[in-house]
Amino acid sequence: MTEKAPxxxxxxxxxxxxxxxxxxTVLRERAEAFQLYPEHHDIWATVEGIDMHLAELAGDEQSTELKEARALAARWEEKYFEMVEKYTPFAVQASALREWLPVLRRAVESLPSKCRYHDDTTPHGTWREACCDTGIPARRRAIAEKALIALSETEEQNR
Known part of the structure; x- marks a missing residue:
């Protein structure tokens, strides 16, 4: 890759x-509205990449005050989400889980339970997710079912 100056x-x-x-401005507006020709979209994607690279280069030249302010903002953002998660009433979390658990179960049940070609979907070797490409949905279903069982047990314990 060739290095270019800003x-x-x-x-x-x-x-x-x-x-x-x-x-x-027109290019940006059309990109935001998904109204670009394919060749213009490619150019816009390249322009955005250049903008990100320029921002990274400018980040190295930022003042220490700006770097400290950004770090402080990031810490406040983390703290905000931590507080929201901590103080969201448990009843709200539980009701959301009760509401979505059946939906998740139906979604998991729509996956095949076994591979069309093999009964055993266990991975062969360390680089395969399942017995074959056709067995991947069945393997993922088995993993999702275990997760749903764990969620159901957690919900029952918290009642």
Missing amino acids: AELREQRARLIASTGLTE
Whole structure:
């Protein structure tokens, strides 16, 4: 991969946008509305990649105050989600589990219970998920059923 200076990246970005015949604003609006031609979508994806790379490069040049502020914001965000999780009433969590458990069971029951070709779906070797590609849904069903049983037991214990 060739390393480019930020100035070269900005120049490439401008050339890409100009090649579409659209302004950056119009290109962004159409991308957000999923109204781009495939070739324009590819260009927009490249422009977004360049923007992310430029942001990473700028991140190395950020002031220590900005870095500290971002770290503090990240810690506050973690604390917020921790508090929401901690203080969400258990009754709300339990009712959500009771509501969605039957839906999850029906979804799991829609998967085949065994492979079309093999009765045993255990993985062969360390690199295979199941007996064969056809056995993967059956293997995943078995794993999901174990998880659902564990969830059901947890719900019964908390009642």
